[in-house]
Amino acid sequence: MRRNVGLVLTGAGAFFLAFAALLRFYVADQVIAAPANFFQQSTLEATNASYLDTATLKVRKGVHLRAVNTIRGDVRAASGKIAVWDSFTSIEDPATKKSVEIQQQRAAFDRRTGTLYNVRGASVGGDTSVRQSGVGLFWPIGVKKQTYQYFDLSTKRPWPATFEGEERIHGVRAYRFVQRIPPTVTESVKGGVPAALLKVKKPKRLPGYDKKTGNVAADRVYDATVTLWVDPRTGGQVSQEQRIRTVLRTRDGVDRLVAGDLDLKMTDASQKSLVHVNKSQALKITLLRMVLPLGGAALGLVLLVVGLVLAIPGRQTIIPLPDAAEDDKTKADGLSSAARPRSGG
Numbered sequence: 049m050r051r052n053v054g055l056v057l058t059g060a061g062a063f064f065l066a067f068a069a070l071l072r073f074y075v076a077d078q079v080i081a082a083p084a085n086f087f088q089q090s091t092l093e094a095t096n097a098s099y100l101d102t103a104t105l106k107v108r109k110g111v112h113l114r115a116v117n118t119i120r121g122d123v124r125a126a127s128g129k130i131a132v133w134d135s136f137t138s139i140e141d142p143a144t145k146k147s148v149e150i151q152q153q154r155a156a157f158d159r160r161t162g163t164l165y166n167v168r169g170a171s172v173g174g175d176t177s178v179r180q181s182g183v184g185l186f187w188p189i190g191v192k193k194q195t196y197q198y199f200d201l202s203t204k205r206p207w208p209a210t211f212e213g214e215e216r217i218h219g220v221r222a223y224r225f226v227q228r229i230p231p232t233v234t235e236s237v238k239g240g241v242p243a244a245l246l247k248v249k250k251p252k253r254l255p256g257y258d259k260k261t262g263n264v265a266a267d268r269v270y271d272a273t274v275t276l277w278v279d280p281r282t283g284g285q286v287s288q289e290q291r292i293r294t295v296l297r298t299r300d301g302v303d304r305l306v307a308g309d310l311d312l313k314m315t316d317a318s319q320k321s322l323v324h325v326n327k328s329q330a331l332k333i334t335l336l337r338m339v340l341p342l343g344g345a346a347l348g349l350v351l352l353v354v355g356l357v358l359a360i361p362g363r364q365t366i367i368p369l370p371d372a373a374e375d376d377k378t379k380a381d382g383l384s385s386a387a388r389p390r391s392g393g
Contacts, residue, residue: 082157082160090318091114091315092288094310097111099113099307101146103146111143113140113141113142119135125168131156136151138150153172154171157185161183164180164183164184164199165180189281191223211225220323220327222286223280227273229272237266240264241296241304242262243264246298254299255298270293275290279326284329285322287322289311293308294306
């Protein structure tokens with residue numbers, strides 16, 4: 049009975065040891081990934097900003113702008129390897145309720161590394177011809193202190209995001225990455241820009257001047273410094289800041305008008321919300337990679353040791369039995385003593 053119990057415990061111990069190793073080195077890597085069913089909303093605000101009001105063709109200065117970003121996962125388009133998230137950002141002037149800019153992105157990416165793929169309808173502003181690369185909405189799980197190529201929606205290409213230190217965001221240790229985008233032409237203004245808006249004295253001398261409309265050909269030039277704080281445990285962002293500047297440049301290479309100048313910073317409420325989400329995800333990762341494997345391994349080791357102790361028989365003490373010759377001799381001696389006459393007193 050004891051040996052049978054020992055064998056059962058030994059088998060159970062070996063099972064838990066194997067399960068712990070499988071959980072740590074295989075299952076965890078398969079389970080820990082960006083969720084396909086995902087929803088997140090965050091807000092960034094800018095004070096003392098300026099932008100070109102296209103309705104009045106005037107530059108509004110010293111205004112407060114708000115950018116609301118909503119990310120929603122497309123479960124049907126996702127797979128075990130790829131997640132598909134739709135991102136929509138609206139920058140507006142709360143005072144006038146006017147929309148300043150709208151950005152849309154459909155991102156398909158590796159659920160573990162964050163690498164962007166051009167599949168499953170991936171697009172920028174509805175344009176599926178834009179080739180997305182690098183990382184975007186989701187960073188690698190276990191992000192490292194190195195430079196990553198981070199995709200920018202305005203220029204429609206990735207730019208280096210360099211690791212520049214660690215900071216605490218509401219108690220969570222985050223890696224700070226900074227992306228610097230040099231002045232880059234993003235588009236040509238359709239129909240040109242009124243010469244009066246650009247305050248050009250002799251517009252007729254400028255290349256691209258239209259005599260019929262009085263407009264001057266101009267390009268929109270964009271530059272920005274984007275700072276991102278990423279939780280290294282989960283690959284999720286916990287804060288963001290965007291310093292953006294847009295100018296209108298005529299074809300002679302001269303910057304004529306600042307069409308946008310804003311410093312967007314994530315609100316405290318949005319930071320706390322993202323921190324809460326990342327803490328929850330980090331707890332799940334810790335359970336799968338450390339707590340459960342270590343607990344299973346410890347239990348398996350205890351069961352294995354106890355099982356072996358019970359299954360292996362110990363040393364037994366053997367008591368020798370008297371042989372037949374010695375037994376007969378003892379009986380004979382007993383009878384001889386009984387027949388011997390007793391001496392009287």
